[in-house]
Amino acid sequence: MTVISRGFHGRRSGRGDRLPPGQYETFDFPVLSTGPTPHVSLEKWELELVTEDGRRRSWDWAGLMTLPSQDFTVDLHCVTKWSKFGTRWRGVPLDVLLEDVETAAEHARMYCWGGYTTNLPLEDLLDGRAWIAHTYDDEPLAPEHGGPARLLVPHLYLWKSAKWIRRITLTVEDDPGFWESVGYHNYGDPWREQRYRGD
Ligand SMILES: Nc1nc2c(c(=O)[nH]1)N[C@H]1C(S)=C(S)[C@@H](COP(=O)(O)O)O[C@H]1N2
Numbered sequence: 001m002t003v004i005s006r007g008f009h010g011r012r013s014g015r016g017d018r019l020p021p022g023q024y025e026t027f028d029f030p031v032l033s034t035g036p037t038p039h040v041s042l043e044k045w046e047l048e049l050v051t052e053d054g055r056r057r058s059w060d061w062a063g064l065m066t067l068p069s070q071d072f073t074v075d076l077h078c079v080t081k082w083s084k085f086g087t088r089w090r091g092v093p094l095d096v097l098l099e100d101v102e103t104a105a106e107h108a109r110m111y112c113w114g115g116y117t118t119n120l121p122l123e124d125l126l127d128g129r130a131w132i133a134h135t136y137d138d139e140p141l142a143p144e145h146g147g148p149a150r151l152l153v154p155h156l157y158l159w160k161s162a163k164w165i166r167r168i169t170l171t172v173e174d175d176p177g178f179w180e181s182v183g184y185h186n187y188g189d190p191w192r193e194q195r196y197r198g199d
């Protein structure tokens with residue numbers, strides 16, 4: 001049983017070579033969605049956290065806004081080979097949402113409005129490496145990029161960064177998400193070029 005404590009130890013790799021293998025730099029901000037953009041009003045918006053034994057926390061929009069947000073600037077790497085450097089965001093670190101959660105789970109699975117899912121190790125959400133982002137470039141996050149709020153886990157390929165996130169479940173068994181179950185890599189580290197299963 002682990003009790004998660006809040007930690008803001010940002011792990012940033014050296015700024016030497018910022019382009020992972022096989023990637024190219026782009027200056028626009030492509031939109032990649034498997035379906036239509038869901039439009040969720042702030043009145044109806046809710047984020048849930050559910051543990052492996054069914055304990056539940058939830059935040060409405062006002063509740064999310066009362067939590068401490070951080071400004072962060074990160075490089076994004078999409079498995080379709082574009083990378084975008086120095087994107088500026090504001091969001092609530094997952095360390096805050098997961099603070100004091102008691103869990104034996106080692107995996108997390110994200111559920112989104114619209115049905116998209118993705119899975120990742122719980123530990124990759126911690127230590128200042130993942131946020132629920134609500135602001136991009138000083139503006140409310142645009143719907144096509146996941147607004148009102150999306151997960152951002154920039155150290156993994158961008159398909160892990162669930163747009164329109166509505167539920168985080170902590171699971172004992174790993175449960176592949178949308179892309180992971182059709183042949184994409186289960187973890188997706190851009191620096192190890194883990195694009196497809198077996199990479
Ligand atoms: N809910 C949801 N989240 C999603 C996706 C999606 O289709 N639905 N696409 C993923 C993929 S494959 C990528 S590359 C990024 C794209 O984010 P962007 O559209 O803001 O560039 O969102 C990820 N998160």
Ligand SMILES: [Mo]
Pocket residue numbers: 032078079080158159
């Ligand atoms: Mo993607």
